[in-house]
Amino acid sequence: MRYMKPLQLFQHLRNSTRNQRGRLLGLDVGEKYVGLALSDFDNKIASPFSVLVRNKSNISLMASDFQSLMSEYSLKGFVVGLPFDRHRVASEAAPMKILIDQLCRTKMLEGVKYTYWNECFTSKGYLDFVNRKMKLTAVECRHGSQITTTSELKTVPTEMKAPRR
Numbered sequence: 001m002r003y004m005k006p007l008q009l010f011q012h013l014r015n016s017t018r019n020q021r022g023r024l025l026g027l028d029v030g031e032k033y034v035g036l037a038l039s040d041f042d043n044k045i046a047s048p049f050s051v052l053v054r055n056k057s058n059i060s061l062m063a064s065d066f067q068s069l070m071s072e073y074s075l076k077g078f079v080v081g082l083p084f085d086r087h088r089v090a091s092e093a094a095p096m097k098i099l100i101d102q103l104c105r106t107k108m109l110e111g112v113k114y115t116y117w118n119e120c121f122t123s124k125g126y127l128d129f130v131n132r133k134m135k136l137t138a139v140e141c142r143h144g145s146q147i148t149t150t151s152e153l154k155t156v157p158t159e160m161k162a163p164r165r
Contacts, residue, residue: 022076081119
């Protein structure tokens with residue numbers, strides 16, 4: 001698995017050829033369950049999808065479930081919800097980071113890209129933000145502004161940056 005900044009993940013999907021484009025899966029990680037939300041093919045909206053049981057002994061099974069979901073639903077990345085407290089990652093973020101680390105260690109999801117987002121409406125908030133940002137960038141470029149897509153990707157609000165590991 002490979003971490004990408006929020007806008008970089010979305011830009012990566014947008015720049016893919018039509019056949020390579022895919023959907024995003026939002027993960028709402030709890031102590032006992034992982035709630036899943038699936039985006040549409042345009043990555044504009046996400047809908048509740050399913051719930052996976054989470055425990056220490058089933059991480060390989062969970063990684064296998066993600067592999068199946070990826071091929072069946074053309075998934076290209078994960079948006080993992082993290083609790084934020086006043087623009088900083090809250091101490092309750094440990095279960096989310098542990099799950100991602102465990103999934104990485106299985107080596108079953110090589111090449112899967114993921115990002116972190118404020119867990120309040122993880123998928124919807126992420127999709128709204130990146131689509132709005134991309135639309136603003138496109139409008140500014142059409143009107144001859146100095147702002148380009150590349151420079152926009154470097155400007156991620158502090159509250160949206162991933163936690164340091």
